[in-house]
Amino acid sequence: MPALNPPRPHTETLANGLRVTLRHAPNLKRCAAALRVAAGSHDVPLAWPGLAHFLEHLLFLGTERFPAEQGLMAYVQGHGGQVNARTSERTTDFFFELPPQVFNGGLQRLSDMLAHPRMNLDDQLREREVLHAEFVAWSQDPTAQQQLALFDGLSPTHPLRGFHAGNRDSLPVQQPEFQQALQDFHQRFYQTGQMTLSLAGPQSIEELKQMALTFGAVISVGENLPQQAPVALMESSVASYQQAGERRLDLLFTFEALPNASTEALAFLCHWLNAAKPGGLLTVLRECGLAEHLNAKPLYQFAGQAVLHVEFTTTASASVLSEKLLDWLGFFAAQQDWALLRDEYAAVLQRQQQVSSALQLARLDSEQLETGLSEQGVAALKDILKKIGAVDNFSGEWQLPTPNPFLRAEAPPSNAGLIRGQTSKHRGLRTFAQDRSRSRRENSPMQFSLALPDNTAEGAIYLRWRLESKPQPRHQQSLENRLQPLREDARQAGVDFSFSASGNEWLLKMTGLQESMLTVLEHALKELTSPDAGFSQEEPNSAALIPIKQLLKALPDHCLEQSSVADDLQQLWSTARWEGLAIGLSAQTQAAMGFALSRVPGIADTQPSSPSSINGQRLWTTLDTGSSEHALLLFCPTATKDISDEAAWRLLAHICQTPFYQRLRVELQLGYAVFSALRQVHGQTGVLFGVQSPSVAPLNLLQHMEEFLNDLPAMIDGIDEATFVAQRQALTDQFQIAALPVAQAAELLWQGKLAGHSSDYLAQLPQAILDIDRSALRAAAQRLIKAEGGWRGLASGSQPEAPWQVAK
Template identity: 55%
Template sequence: MPAPVHPHPIHLTLANGLRVALRHAPRLKRCAAVLRVAAGSHDVPLAWPGLAHFLEHLLFLGTERFPAGEGLMAYVQRHGGQVNASTRERTTDFFFELPVSTFADGLARLADMLAHPRLTLDDQRREREVLEAEFVAWSQDAQAQLQVALMKGLAADHPLRGFHAGNRDSLPVESDAFQHALRDFHGHFYQSGQMTLSLAGPQSLADLQALAQQFSDELTPGPLHPQAAPPALMHGPAHSYQHIANQHLHQIITCNAPRQALEFLCTWLNASAPGGLLAQLKARQLATAVHASVLYHFAGQAVLDIDFALDTRNESATQIEALLYDWLSFFARSDWTALREEFALLNARQQQVQGALALARNDSEGLSEQGVTALKAMLDALHLPAFEHNWQLPPNNPLLRPPAKEERAGLIRGQTSAHRGLRSFAQDRSRGRRELTALIFSQALADDTDEGALYLHWRFDAGVPTGLEPALQSLREHARQAGVELSCETIANDWLVKMHGLHEPMPAVLEELARCLNRCDEPLSPPEPVPLIAIRELLKALPACCAGVQPEPLEAQASWSGARWQGLGSGLPTASQAAIKIAAAHLPGQPANIPYTPQPIDGQHLWHEVNTDSSEAALLLFCPTPSLSLVDEATWRLLGHVLQAPFYQRLRVELQIGYAVFSGIRQINGQTGLLFGVQSPSTSLDGIVEQLHTFLGQLPSLIERSPVLGNQALAQQFTAQALPVSQAADLLWHAHRAGHSSGYLDQLHHLIQSRTREDLQRAAQQLNNAAGGWRCVANGPHVNDDWQAAQ
């Protein structure tokens, strides 16, 4: 497998003090920027908790040069990118990803909002209400409160024990003292010497450096201001403590090892191989999972959390702690040479497959000699006795080592790369083995890169067997380490497995998948569901609601013998296709072409009630296109493109009815539609539905007022040259399910370009008339008689 180009970033410090990291990766389709400010929640004056997070929000509200409708968030969304920000204890990050052609304009908007925020009092009052809503959600979120609870064993005077979320009471925007503090914080920290910019993209290093310099020139110049060192994490000789809640034992260890050394330790703590900690805990029925992670790292201080999912049959915190420290003793006395080589391979492989944004955020490095020394010193400080058990270090991940190289087959005689994408899915199917006609290899994507995708879809006579995801946990981790993201999705009686990433390990991953599934003769206990905020619970339930099939009771679940499966591969070279066909022959169930069975709800208003633990109103509205035609899909995609920013501006910014407000096109079970989502701490479901009706009723005038429809910007997002392989493959899978040809991307690109304002007006009328139906998924009963409760 070819080594990644420039595996390590080029580090520079520009004349104004801005630190820059540049990553050149020709395989990327997009560019990304991550701007880190060395200031976070713990750098705020004690009188104003939440000020840093509040400022982060305010910066997105527009500037004189780029008002909100032209600011970074609206610009990135308009061009199909992704954008966000995050305020942590000692850092604040702003990050976005865009196509190459629009990246410079994105950087210009980021620089301007950092240097010239508007900070008007009206903006602050409105945004304070957003933080109040986030605070209410944070105070009710189990995971957020767990993080608070995990810190209770630390020293009382450490800022990790303090309140930093920010709410209506802690952000008195009418106070002159608060306004001075806000502007002082911005002036002190938001200048060039306090910032680090990381860029990743396919451009040359020279071009990336020129972009960094242009960005730097727009910043407010200033020196680096060292951040105040925090007090000790714990007072006295203790370095650790335990926290037990909700069938989890958390072993918290405080230390001063470098982050990369701790990541190295966590990698092997989390390993599920025989002879390791998890294997021993499972054998003794003490725990079912282990997850070690770094909760905090700053100025030589670190907090390590080792999370044990307890086995209800035997919950002995004392035994678990003893085994943990015995394993740590063994690990401290082991030879790490092979593990260091494996760790370096893992980091290199991740850099080879990461998208632009993940690559720009990646600061992982191999474990240095200084890191080894620091990690050994940290383990020595725990005063570990000699180990007693016969532990083993985990073996090498075989998926990281490429198989024997085979001759790469070329194109069919007379065929050139220009012919790709001209075949139908049915023609692609004919190239498969006769006995595996349900396994198709699409030619819509070029096979001359390292990446590809494989989709495997099973349909059962009754419910999907339980516990499949836990059974694949080890395989998923090994596949991820090898550069293949393996994910699963259950929808009623259907089960979908997706593989995205490097195509070379995929046949071996598929072989292991077949072995795992063939061992799943008996139903396994499903894992405990992870608590989610209400809107995420609804998103999780949406596909099953759209399928129109209720999950079967456990006793009615079918076996693998009656299951049927089909598959679609994209971007895979001939050699990988041949190896995948061989491996697929061992998959359980019968290969068969599974018919697409859409659930039309034309003209209906269906309401699905989903129970959530939240007291806040949360609602999803999914509006399918009137038909499965590509013309309808192209028109509705453009309609979603036009209304996305105004919908957010109206409901989130102007009306302040919720902090989770979004809209866009979604494809669910092969069906394309417009999805609207709102979660609100103050507005009822009835109020949300009313605002949705009002907004959709104003669409005709919105379309008429729009100076530019954005056909070209949207169409460019659907070319194989601009789409990352994973996104292109996902679109092709839904196209295959809906019966479209493998020329789907080219056709969609052309149709979006040719849509007119009249086409959009017709689509808006169809949307308001529920021509394709309206499907509402909410955490409460239907609000009036216009809605029919779904069965």
């Protein structure tokens, strides 16, 4: 298993003024581009607030060369990639990720839409309504308004106090003056001197540079334009302020004239402020009963200015917490250049890069941050602490946070034969090495998949428990609270894990570096089954979700049969039936896995389970989202578990994605959150349609969805043969094993196991998709329309009439 040293990106400025960062990472399965424009919402003329955000939206509406249905968003989604954009205070970012063989097509579309936006007036009017709907939702979102209110202590003349989202009133698109301002903003900032292009992928630096040159040849050439520096953050000499609310305290520190390395210095400081481990600030505050949660992060950084936000969940007085924080910062400032903390911080960042996707790496490179705290960063941090008022005459008996144990995990033993720690309840557990030496086939609760190579640094482990009853929600929350410090340590060491509940099932999922995974697994199982586990009454510290996200979070729970609720956690564990799947693990890691699995609670389950079926039924669940906005999810599973049915449903979802968005969002303007996608839930494969709307009720949204589905057969017949073949091939290419990142392949294999598919499921799926011809797809569309596999609706409003019925 190779030890990966994350490569440093190559950085240069091309002859036309375009700055580029190029990262050659041979382990990546995807390529990504992140384009940063040095212009944002604070660079807009005062007369037109929201213009920068509006322009970002307009650029996605298509060009003469690439109309919307062939533009970047449709292209990326059609090839199974990711795409998005973001307008910030002083920057605008566009980013996408694609398989290598189609990456150039994405770059062509990105450069064309940036250089040649269509700016059609009718398009602008429609898109303004979308922005207005977003503005209405934002203005009614308590979390968003709370974040905005954090700036209330700043000078009223600073742009952070202004309105920048854009709405119907601030964007008078029919006025010539506004159109001139829009054109001027685009011409001034959307040129090479204001842009940084970051590319990451398995290609060589020379190949990536050629892509950057081709991209830059389309963009207008220009020089870097200094962005106007804002006024002072504060009107007086006071550089901090506080805001207190119910069980909440916000401390805000403002800075002027910071050195260039202050960005890395603030990131380093926040990392250690947020460390929830023995010796850290939060642990001491919890022990003293002063705070339950702490979160520190910079809210704003530009031109030597910064705003640092330290948020506490607490009922203690502001003065006591402020005193404790400053005392800890004094202790922190007294550490001699933070040598030990810098070493661990650099190791954390290195691990994070090892497991980062191409998109994450490209976006990281566009920030141009150091991979640690440099000597310049040390000087900047000292300056920051001095400006906060941290002095080294602290009074508390503080300690440095304990080192992360997973950053120095022991390598698995080289002997891949016997499984250490195997017990009678795990009889049948075996490694691939043992499999190859035996001719007999045995059932095992933990299966080791051969679908992925076992010589890479990454792997995945899934453990599922089926419980006799549904656990009390407080048990789930309590277990998650207990796991949170462990999750953070694991994440820093390159292992991402989650512990989730759906109905009467619990799922522990781990992906990331094998180097630390088994040690993390052992610690997680120990925490889950400790005698006092499940009795913490600590409340969750999470932001409220928008309605459509609430429905998405609830969907898995409603796809399982409902059961009674039990309160005895230890009884639930003792009678739970468990099974698992390990993917991509080396022989050495498999050999070392027995001890970890000896800690798994419950009874080994070797009997495969099949997902519950709702064939022919239309089931409706109404959920109170606590919002005036409306939302609807429609989940349409396959009628059978046959892989040919799954292949047909995947092709249907692939073909529906752009037309569904185009009709319901662009043409009908029903809402701003509009999507359709293939979704697998507990082994059920289905097409999922979703809409959130500020004005259209769920029953009307359902009617629009049904009209779209009824048009599906005609839409399929209207696709020309060349396009049909190309779309089918594009979908097939997404499931070639060699092109799948480990985490994505692992999730597919897990869902395949739950659905009862054979172990070569991933090898069969691409061919099954290629076997779907037009008549088979048309027949699949008819089965979907007739709800042969059932329809499941989750909505913020009451159910329609028969044949719909209320889900039990």
